[in-house]
Amino acid sequence: MESPNRLLLLAATLAATVMLSGCASLRWPWSDDKELEQQASEDQAAAEEAAEEADTTPPRVIEPNVARRKIKTPKIDNENWEVGAGMGFVSIEDFGTNSGYAAMLAYHVTEDFFFRADLGQSTAGETSFETLAGDVELLTGDERRFTYYSLSLGYNFLPGEVFLGRGTAMNSSFYVLGGIGSVDFAGDDRLTINFGAGYRVLPTDWLAIHLGVQDRVFDSDLLGETKVTNNIEMILSATVFF
């Protein structure tokens, strides 16, 4: 009966020695860790000292030896304004056709649309009645002056090039415009509606030649009854862009 008990005991001891062989590496609460704690505190002190040293000496920073390029962009010249003057004919309803001259200022908002201000002057001739009747004068010399201005919105269409001979090409385009304004004629200011069309050719980038036709419409009661008058002008002008 003894041998199985002994065998069991032997096996248990063997198992215990095998299984508990690593117990020394574990930190049991009852084990003596004073040495370890001392070592840890020493390490901490050393780290603190190192930190103090780091505070006093500046950290090393790598400075790249490359200068930043400062680029100052020059202002770009905008050339959207156009100014010019011209001459032509102005037909004043009932008062014949006479020469006139005009000035204009335009601002090109996009390649298609532009704002334009026109200022012009002509002198009215005689009505048929005055011519036939002889010495009848409907208007005084001062009142015959036909001065107008208008503010218009225009649209460029059919842009393209015209060719003069083999070697010269000029930019060109047609335009339509319309707006409101006023005319000072026969001693009174009248509200006008104007609309027209024109053709422009640019011999150089900054110079343009315009041929424009505009109708200025206003109510007139000069010859008795109030009626709508159409006053058509044709002006050839030269303008510069700036």
Next chain:
Amino acid sequence: MEPSITTTRSRRLRRISLGLSLVFACSLSATVLAKETEAEKAAKEAAAQEKLLQVFVHEPYLELSTGPGRGYPVFHVVERDESVDVLYRRTDWFKVRTESGVEGYARARDMRRTRLADGTPFIFNLGDRDGFTSHDWEIGIGGGDYGGANLISAYGAYSLTDNMKVELNLSQFLGNASNGYKAELGLTHVIVPEWRLSPFLELGTGYVLTEPRATLVLPEDREDQTAYVGAGLRFYLTRRFFVRADYRWHTIFTSRDDNEELEEWKVLIACFF
């Protein structure tokens, strides 16, 4: 008494010599002026060349057209990494000069894709909705009603901030009783500039010149100071365009005992740049 032959002859001679000397002086001054202008031109060109902006093509190529418009043909192509000098801008086109001296117009849209010498993109005002919110200048024309008279009006404004603008308004009014002109300077406050339809308030002062119609008995032209308060709306259309409509309430400080009060409304089409 008739003048003798010698005196008329000497007079004629004097006249001719005077004319000749005038022509000579004119031509001399013209040549001097021409020389000066040539020298000035050369100096200006040299100065201008120094200041030109250089941009580099970043896309595969940059097309150059003969004119500032979609109808003008493309005649030259600038390759990637080559540079162009920007001469000037006209509407949505830039006049540029290549390294080999070829000059042509490049689209603003294409120029947006070029780079500056330091590699940063070339940024400029494209004239779109962002420009409506924030811009320097605006101009506009339109018409309306000023105390019963027809009104023709033009204005220009400069932006102090996105909200605040200084505005100069020049108008002519044509009525049954009187015609006249007025000029007004004021401040405009756009309440929320980033809204497409945005309201604004106005306050200002000006002068009005009233010319009574000839048929009426009122004796002479009057020039009076005015002040106004107003409110309006501005609506962004497209590209650089917007419409603005406003109502102004004017007080005219007349030389009579009572001040005159007038209402004005107008609609203007305007653009910003």
